Amino acid sequence: MDLGRVKAIVKKDLREMFKSKYILSAVIGMPILFAIFIPLSTLYPLVAIDSNEFEGGDEFPDYFKDLFSQVIPNWDSTGAQGQILVIMSYIMYIVVLLIPIILPAVTASETIIGEKERKTMEALLASPLSEAELVTGKILSSFIPSVAGTAFAAIIYSLITNIMIYPFTNSLLFLDALSLVFLFVIAPLLSILSVELMILISTRVTSVRDAYQLGSLVVLPLMMLIIGIVVSYFFISVIALIGAVAILLTLCAIFFKIATNVFDRERAIVKLV
């Protein structure tokens, strides 16, 4: 694989993407929405309640206690309001992790189906690019803005959440080891998987608009997957998390192979030109 060619595709795609107002607003707007609007609208109303007036209700089950006492050293002394806020913060963090699934659906539509829509694919296929170079380039050009957007959102989210929750926990919640694993391992893998699925969709649609619609169908199973991974960690073990990462890696490799077949010239000239 010639990395120079891959780099050329990535540079070209990013240049094109950032000249599109739609893509630019999605790449900037979505992280802002997920990182600022969601925590403020869900956590802040709970934070705003006077601690003395807060009614905690029943105690959390033991496995919650076991799990969160590892995350918050003073879990037992944290009041019910603080405990609910901690749990909700983790749940909302999962929402932030939807960015690496949703953003590539937008960026990949632009870079792959956009080539088909604007009839630039044939010139690309007529060049000496190999199928693997083309797929790698396309994955990276969709992956970079999505991972950057996710990292930006995660940092802002962590900042806002920590500021809101610190008075209740007296310790910083994010970015802890778990959220870092999600940010730097799970999110990039989901991003890659999302782009690979969009490549498969590209053979079935003729316009970027159609791709957005069909792309939302890709997002759904991936959302289920991320929820499954989170649940596997919370309720089973670290080994389950490692297993989930291994499954993600395998899926990425399988779909990479399928995606390179999509760019087989003979097939691509019929489906993508």
Add this chain to the structure above:
Amino acid sequence: MLAVETKNLTKMFHKLKAVDGLNLEIKEAEIYSLLGPNGSGKTTTVRMLTGLLRPTIGGARVLGLDISDNLQEIRSRVGHLTETPALYERLTVRQNLDFFAKLYKVPETEIKPRIEEIVDLFELPEKLDEPAGTLSKGMKQKVAIARAMFHEPELIFLDEPTASLSPESAKVIREQIIKLVKKEKRTFFICTHNLSEAERLSSRVGIINHGRLVAQGSPGELREMRKDETVTVFRFSTWESNTKEFFADMKIEIVEQNQEQKYVSVIIKDIEKQTPSIINSLTKNNFQLVEVKHEFPTLERIYLEFVELEGVPREENNMEES
């Protein structure tokens, strides 16, 4: 070495034979034009030669390399102008050229000077930093041709290169093609509908219809094949009522007569021998002859005859010319 050599090159899409047993031999530094109606198999032929489609039967060698197992090398050594300019419209002309230069591994130090050089050749310098989307159709086509030639390929496939160009721009392109053939021994394979251009530019032309090569040769050779169809026009200052009888008596076939325009078009079997004697007879018989003109068959007429002989061109199909 031949630049292109095909042997029984055939491509089938299900039951449709898009290209049917094509045998071509194109020499280096030749300009070869493939003429044919829409859906005749031109684009499929080029797509096979550039490794975008695999032949169903037969094979080909491009620059001496077998197309079945040297695709990447072939792609890196040929240039390909597709039917549409296919530029990245949000990028500038410079960025478009720079991107393809990198795909074709043009050395980094050569890219900038070569961009400057090629935009000068195609008269585009003031548009270099403009987004490609703001250019006119003709300018986009020029940029696309410049892109196909940018990595200095030995063989260049051009699909309808001057279709959307103004006469002046088409002239610039033709001049560049001729210059590259003469000075740098490049080979051009041109698919076109523009018959007068093919006639002016090409050393040889091939006429393809229904995927089959129905005629091939230099424009002169093709004309020679149809020399018996040369029409001779006699124009008079006054029209005589016995003109038709005069030519009938001489056993000369009249193709057309026009009393208003005062001319008659005939087919003379032996032009060299018979024309002077016909002129003599006309003068002796007091016909007021003003002009005698031989109309040799044009490439357009020859092309239309071959295409019509082969039947009505089939409908454009979505695998072809798309």
